Amino acid sequence: MTENKKVEQIGKIKLDLTLYPGQDLYCDGAIEDELLELVKTYPKEEFPRLIEEKKSWPVLYHLSPLRENIVDWIPMKSGVKVLEVGSGCGAITGALSRKAGELTCVELSKKRSLINAYRNQSCENVTIHVGNFADIEPNLPRDYDYICLIGVFEYGQSYIQGEHPYETFLKTLLKHLAPEGRLIIAIENKYGLKYFAGCQEDHLGTYFGGIENYKPGDGVRTFGRRGLEKIFEACDVQDYSFYYPYPDYKFMTKLYSDAYLPGKGELSQNICNYDRDRMVLFDETRAFDGVIEEELFSVFANSYLVVLGQAPEVKYVKYSNDRAPEYQIRTQISEDAKGQILVTKHPLSEEALEHIRSLEAAYCGLRQRYEGSGLLVNRCELCQEEGQLWASFEYVPGVPLGELLDRCLKKNDLEGFYGLFREYVKRIGYNSDYPVSDFDMVFSNILVQGDTWTLIDYEWTFGKEVAPAELAYRAVHCYLMEDPGRESLDLERMKKELGITDEQAREYQEQEIEFQKFVTGQRKAMSQIRELVGGRVLTPVKWMEHDLAGGDVLRMQVYEDKGEGYSEERSYFVPEAYRSEHWIETELTVDRQVRMLRIDPAMDSCVVKIHELTWNGTPVPVKGRKMMVTNGRVANDKSVIFATQDPNINLRVGELPGQEQNKLKVRMEVRRIPKDMAEDLAASVKKLI
Incomplete structure (x- = not known):
């Protein structure tokens, strides 16, 4: 054990400088100085506002609350012991602290550790060890329930010397796991579709750097799925599960797994170059559709999150926290030990508890309205355990209505398309004078299995009448916005089908803008922040x-x-x-x-x-x-x-x-x-x- 410990206290966080060499071996200079001043001056609640005002990639990257999504979903029992290697400026430290009984961080840079400590100073279960991992590692305990490497494993050859640095790095970490522990790796996929489509390699800032297998001296290396599996096999790791963060692990909004892969049309959020210029060499949404059709998503997913150890029950996660605090939630699909599939929605803030509670009332109101209509409403039940509240839903099989409409368009089957659309309008318009309406009746929220149509998501239900034509027009608008490939659809004909005038259409579009402001609490969505912060989008x-x-x-x-x-x-x-x-x-x-x-x-x-x-x-x-x-x-x-x-x-x-x-x-x-x-x-x- 190391004698003469040198520990500083910042708020409730311990900063262990015992093995700090005395100077930072890497530093981003003025950027880190600015970040340190910001976290000293402003509470976390102010970070979204600062991101909009600063219009800076480093501020967005280090301070965005969406960074926590990559670990927030991981099911951890109360009191677990967690190690975070490469904790940086603390983007995920706060989330891990909330889930863990004890959290140990290891970080090479003192300046970054100070940023971490000040932003998370209210966390009383965190110790940050500052110094080189190779120096700190021998003194770390060997009973961690979780070890997290988020955007760190690719730097293994910088941590470890030798012919096989990544295998050595992983073997070293595995020694510190408890017998039933899990090791979490989040890393970019070297063969992610975004790199073929024209994004620069995340670490080097070069086009096709990873696809071309890197160059000697690059100092960083990501891997494809098989490359990672070979490393695991060399370390005698047999039990591991791949997850697929989308659009990538940095600002993840959805998490897929081999048990729950994306459907066609789902992957449309692809212009995410917040940090540098990118090219657009092809339509990624359409390319992803082909990848999904050919069952190659695990090869071309943009990022991986790998769980080494027993697979979690969670199979799919969707985050909706690019919103006002009172509407921030997480939706997930899990499979328990008996094979039962569970769909749940969880609040991500205290303010969002009421939003979760409202779902049960929404279910009751919509069920009464649509009884006998041919449109079923997915059952909702509120659950509570150990002080945690969530909403539980049935898992409903079926094909999203949007996918069925896409199939018609692809075959140029307009008769089939409009037949489905008219059936949709008929079913959602049932009992239209009933004072309950789901404003978000978009096609992706309705699953179809034979003649059974089920509304699976009704988060935006209000106690008032809304004209069916308005609901249907909004669904069409969202459908077109999701995929430019649907632009062949004749919007004028759709308006005639609904009996909507040009003036009404403009009014509905203005209402949609106001609705989005209502949902986000006047905050800018990530797509808008990309316009403020991101690089150019170039089309060769x-x-x-x-x-x-x-x-x-x-x-x-x-x-x-x-x-x-x-x-x-x-x-x-x-x-x-x-x-x-x-x-x-x-x-x-x-x-x-x-x-x-x-x-x-x-x-x-x-x-x-x-x-x-x-x-x-x-x-x-x-x-x-x-x-x-x-x-x-x-x-x-x-x-x-x-x-x-x-x-x-x-x-x-x-x-x-x-x-x-x-x-x-x-x-x-x-x-x-x-x-x-x-x-x-x-x-x-x-x-x-």
Whole structure:
């Protein structure tokens, strides 16, 4: 055991610095300073507001309450002993503390541990050991009921030296498990569909880094399912269960398992690039549908959560906590030891208790309204045990109505589609003057088995009449919003089917906006936060189509004059100069004999903004005519308007200090505009060079 312990107390949390080496071996600098100040100043309840105000990826990533979803669902008995390796800034520490009797954290960085301690200072069962895992590990107990590695296992080769660092890391951790303990690993799937679709590798920030099997020295490595299984087998682990967090483990909203896989049309929340730019190479929702159809979801899921040890009873989880506190709940499907399937809804906050209680009354009201209609209402019963309240429902077999409608659209069976839709309108419109209505009668909330239609979710039930046409129009609106592939549906015909005017449709859409504000408590949804925080969404197919339609006008051509003037023979195209539709970024090699260099940024009228022009690392002076001459009209020192299909920028490189081989770095933004518009703009600008 280690003598002379050095322990600090922050609130109720113990910070054990006994094995801290004295300095942080990694640090995000000013970002961590800002995070520390925020958690010192504001309570957790203020974090959602701060995320919206700061519009910062690190603030979102470290402070979002949705980060807790990845462990919140794990069934832990009262008093369990938990180890969290790589606890970072404490994104999940609070959730583990609430579930555990005793929680031990291990974290290399003192600054991050301070952030963790201050944000969770009311937790009285937490000790954070600061230092290198290899130094701390020998002194850790060997009877943990749970060991959690959330976004940590991929760094195994950084923790452990040797030929097989991941196997060694896992074997070391397993020694600290109690006999019936479980080890939890959350990790990105190296072959996650999002990476094929154009997301950058999460850790390296490179396109296809994991798919291309990483490079030596990358310092991090994720795995496909089989890769993880090989590691488990090498460590003699036979008992493990795979779960599939969606859209990934960081901001999980749904958790699937091999016992409960997603259905077609369910995986539509795919644009989640909060941290960096991404490409969209194909429609992920449709691709996922094919993956599901071919039973390959376990191969292409974006993330894995693996439970080593006895499998939990939970088979599926859906989180609805991107909402106001009074409506934050978790829905889960479990299977008990007798094989009975249970569907339950749980409050995620004290404020949400009343929302759960209201479900029983909603069931009673809807059952009375729809008795004899052909629309069954899934039975709800309130349960309470050890001070915990939840709502229990029957597990109902069947196919979601939305999937049946999709099948009709896929076969172009419009008669079948409208037949189902009319049946839906008839059933939900039954007894319409009864003062109880489920506002959320969307197609995914109705399961169909033969002639049996069952409403399985009625969370948004109100004690008032709502016109069936309004409920049906909202269902159609949500159906179209979920999947752009359904845009072939004739909305005008749907409105005629329902007898809805354009004015009523606009009114219903405005009501939907207000309803969403009601649900979120005026907070921004994660999709809106992505717009504030996230990177660009780039569509290469559109660039290609644009190039083809424009006759290859977005090409950069370079001419060299070595004293004999310009000529086509002494020119060349730079194939990869355009990094995206509007951006040139390239480095040219220019030998000493070149006196003048001409760059044609495009083959059409355009506006060019020069972001960088350096010669051997030194900026080229572009103001005045001394070094740069152009056939365009300069709007300012960096922007040039070209009202010609032969735009060019000429540089007197022979007058710049040089060497045998010189490097000219070029970064330009190029925007094509019609020639007449370019002429009008050029005429309004005084020519400067």
